[in-house]
Amino acid sequence: MSTRKDSLDSDPVIESRDQLVAPMQAGEKPRSDWRIGTEHEKLVYKKDDKHAPSYEEEGGIRDLLLQLQQFGWEPVEEGGKVIAMSGPDGAISLEPAGQLELSGAPLENLHQTCAETGRHLDQVKQIGEECGVGYLGLGMWPDKTREELPIMPKGRYGIMRKHMPKVGSLGLDMMLRTCTIQVNLDYSSEADMAMKFRVGLALQPLATALFANSPFTEGKPNGFLSFRSHIWSDTDPQRTGMLPFVFDEDFGYERYVDYMLDVPMYFVFRDGQYIDAAGQSFRDFLKGELPALPGEKPRESDWWDHLSTAFPEVRLKSFLEMRGADGGPWSRICALPAFWVGLLYDQSSLDAAWDLVKDWTMEEREALRNAVPKLALDAPLPGGGTLRDIAGPVLEIARKGLSSRNMLNASGDNETGFLETLSEIVESGKVPAQRLLDKYHGEWNGDVSRIYKYSF
Template sequence: MSTREASGAEDPIIESRDQLVAPMQAGEKPREKWRIGTEHEKLVFKDYDHHAPAYDEPCGIRDILLNLQEFGWEPVEENGNVIAMRGDDGTVSLEPAGQLELSGAPVENLHQTCAETGRHLTQVKKIGEKCGVGFLGLGMWPDKTREELPIMPKGRYEIMMRHMPRVGNLGLDMMLRTCTIQVNLDYCSEAMMAKMFRTSLALQPLATALFANSPFTEGKPNGFLSFRSHIWSDTDPHRTGMLPFVFEDGFGYERYVDYMLDVPMYFVYRDGRYIDAAGLSFRDFLAGKLSVLPGEKPTQSDWWDHLSTAFPEVRLKSFLEMRGADGGPWNRICALPAFWVGLLYDGAALDAAWDLVKGWSMEEREALRNAVPRLALDADIPGGHKLRDLARDVMAISRQGLAARGQLNSSGDNETGFLETLDEIVESGKVPAQRLLDKYHGEWGGDISRVYEESF
């Protein structure tokens, strides 16, 4: 989740609708300036007993963050607590229960993405060796109850945790027990944004299936392959889901602004602290009628904050965020941006991908999204086929799109190699969660602690 810092001196009050549309318009870039931003989270555990370390215990989350200083990272504080580290490779931040996230810097190609990821994992592994800490690449804690997990000292989390039980049954699980990989991508125009949004939203269930990696809850199989994805279906219906309006004629920035104005607020950030505005209306805020700040109107930073509090399967800010994948190990971190860049950053590939899904009804899209958390590649798609059949076609398109980019490393290799781990999943028909379940029922003999051998 986003790491908030104090705004600069210039933070204009929002006086017009144009200012609400401005962040999306500001994201427009010519193709040669398109970049790739990759975010990935991992679970942190103590080697000796696998507990999730607290923020302030010896060699806990705070110390892990501070140890990154030896690699050139600089602390970001909130109310005296270190909540993130900033460096050339982006930002390392803490999620609500101490999951560790790298929000990578925008880079030009996937070779740079993988190099960035590799540097980060090398650094945290060195810190882990010093602190007796390991890192687990899964979509969800396999054995921890909510009560066993620590809470990090970050103001927005306190507000969200109070609000989540009011609007859904699994929101606290989303915050405390899950990990994801996300990819942030650019667009050159409103029309291109809309086409990329529609295509990626329709295909997001395929990404969920390919990366499904959360089959355990509290030590036992939970009946799902991506329980993390299922959690989003009962978190908060006002700020999650497949966004049917994206597929309607005329969709663009204005329509997304309308959606965001209908998403209830979480907070307002003032003078270094978060003011609880959970459930209140941003429209009232625009009118100076927000009950917790009577007479005040929102600033540009308030709107940016609000844009970060919706969690649909694809999210728009000044770029598009692909949000469907479970967390995973190093090779799958690199595979997710490869999958989406191949589909969305080449014009012919984008056209071909949209052609595969443009005839689906909204009901069919919703049915697929709801089936994938349990069935992954075995889910039905329109036309009497399985998702794995579509996966083969989509992977071929992604590969062609990456090849067309012609981005080579020093050895002369293009970016298509980053898809190999996904090719193997499609050919075998077994997603990561199914392989873990095979081990659980086989060589692990039902001993969930063996999952820690799957760490980074």
């Protein structure tokens, strides 16, 4: 998450509800302009003793960021500290405990997306050799306690860390111990957004299952296949979940604005500082009655900031964010955008995916989402069977969608190859976490530290 800078002179005051809807409306694009934005996070560790490096230590997170300048990345500072890097491949930023995130540039096809991911991993691995660090592609730290993890110098994270324990028992774990892969996608209209949002929410449990990759906590199996997904169930109920109103016939931008107005605030950014407004109401802010800034009304940038502080399974800003997947290695970083682009960027595939899930009740959707963190593909499916039963058909829909796009690389290959790692998971019957557990109970002989041999 990059740093925002004040520009109050050019930042309009919000005077009407139309300005709240504007970011979503601004996201509408013709199909020819649809792009793919992929984000992924990695756990960073020191190779000598496997500790998570602090910001300040030699060869630590700050040095890691600054070394990226040799590849053309430029520092972004907050309070005089480098907390992100900006470059042609997007932004590299810090999560709360030093997880390293690439927020990729909006790209036209999956070949470009996977090439971007490859460039980034090559760069950070080269710098890792210089700084003595390695990287893990997992959904959660397999062996670290909260107390063993460093804290990064970003103002918004300090406010969130203070607030999280007041609203859930696992919010600090979400901040400090987890990693995800996410893809950001476009829409052409309000109706197109609504359809993609519904399909994305309904099938998010399948993505969670296929990418489940967080079975260990503090060195032992935690009883889950995606503990990262389970963490969201006890982080903050006012800003997480499946959003039942999205499946209502009248769902659109206005309904999402209403939802966001009911999500409590975290902060306001002024004069280069984050002001604590945790638990306060954006509705009060609109009336000039925010306790943190009495008498002041919000600017448009305050609304943009607020839109980034809700964490549902799918999130709307000026694009849709698919947020259900655990972190993983290179092949799965490329596979997640392939999964969702195949389903959502071809109309026939989008319609076919909706036909699979449209008759599920909200109670059934919630039950599936709640079962997946433990059971993954064995989670009970509405109407009988398990999630495994639709995994193959959904991948086939995605494959047809990618084939229809006919986006070819220099060798004449289309984008369907990026789904192969998911097809192998379905055919084997074992998600990534189950393979890790097999190793833990087998060749690792109960020693989770062996997982570091499988780093990027």
